[in-house]
Amino acid sequence: IAGITQAPTSQILAAGRRMTLRCTQDMRHNAMYWYRQDLGLGLRLIHYSNTAGTTGKGEVPDGYSVSRANTDDFPLTLASAVPSQTSVYFCASSDSAGGGNNEQFFGPGTRLTVL
Amino acid sequence: GQNIDQPTEMTATEGAIVQINCTYQTSGFNGLFWYQQHAGEAPTFLSYNVLDGLEEKGRFSSFLSRSKGYSYLLLKELQMKDSASYLCAVFDSNYQLIWGAGTKLIIKP
Numbered sequence: 001i002a003g004i005t006q007a008p009t010s011q012i013l014a015a016g017r018r019m020t021l022r023c024t025q026d027m028r029h030n031a032m033y034w035y036r037q038d039l040g041l042g043l044r045l046i047h048y049s050n051t052a053g054t055t056g057k058g059e060v061p062d063g064y065s066v067s068r069a070n071t072d073d074f075p076l077t078l079a080s081a082v083p084s085q086t087s088v089y090f091c092a093s094s095d096s097a098g099g100g101n102n103e104q105f106f107g108p109g110t111r112l113t114v115l
Numbered sequence: 116g117q118n119i120d121q122p123t124e125m126t127a128t129e130g131a132i133v134q135i136n137c138t139y140q141t142s143g144f145n146g147l148f149w150y151q152q153h154a155g156e157a158p159t160f161l162s163y164n165v166l167d168g169l170e171e172k173g174r175f176s177s178f179l180s181r182s183k184g185y186s187y188l189l190l191k192e193l194q195m196k197d198s199a200s201y202l203c204a205v206f207d208s209n210y211q212l213i214w215g216a217g218t219k220l221i222i223k224p
Contacts, residue, residue: 035214042119042202042214043158058211090157098210100146100165106157 002026004107006091012113013081021076021110023091031097032074033104034058034066036087043090049074050097081114088112117141119215121203126221127193135188135201135218143208149177149188150202152217158202161188190220198222 007022025032030051035043045058049068063085065077074093078085091107119139127133139147146165150158164170164179164186176189188201200217207213 040216042216043204043212044214045211048211101163102146102206102210103148103160103163104212106159108157 004091004093004105006089006107006110008110009108010111010113012115013078015081015083015114017081019078019081019112021078021089021091021112023074023076023107024072025074025091025093025105025107026072027093027095027105028071029093029095029105030071031094031102032068033092033094034064034074034076035090035092036060036085037090037109038087046076046089048097081112083114086112086114117207117213119203119205119213121201121215121218123216124219124221126223127190129193129195129222129224131193132189132191133193133220135190135203135220137186137188137203137215139184139186139203139205139213139215141205141207141213144181145206145208145210147177147179147186147206148204148212149175149186150204151199152202153199161201193222195222195224 004025033048034046047066049055052071089110092104094104149161152158162177174191202217203215204212
């Protein structure tokens, strides 16, 4: 059982380029999330999806877009990368988007550097 | 605004006990989580509290006081492998997780 996989593991990208970070889960979870993690800051939610076919904006959505065509995949796209998007990106999933002990499971992360 | 405060860094000795505090100010409250994150790795779930009181799970315990907006994570019988960052996160009124910046715990022999 893989859980959540992310690709690539790391990437160096020139400013202005388009980039898609991939995320796939095999737990049949309904909800999926994209976070960025920067030194000294907490995880910040970029976009989320409560169920396949729906997406929503998190705390820092500008410059990013997502799609959720099916339950398993939740790609994150940077349309035109800028240096401030240099960060570690984590994809996560949970059984549902509601309350309760709704533990989020995290992928291994993608380390992105924009030059 | 929404805010979660944790100490930036703590140091403790192998075999000892350490308490990591978390205070929160959020728009609503629907539960509090603690996660562990080793350097260069993904966060992993440790505990969940939604009612006041202490939840014990092996060497780790988590406490919640909703009236004080306060939680702590207690780690007993510290081992070197407990060296990691510990993240506090709160479900707000919209069931979005608000994360603290994390507490880096350094264990010394």
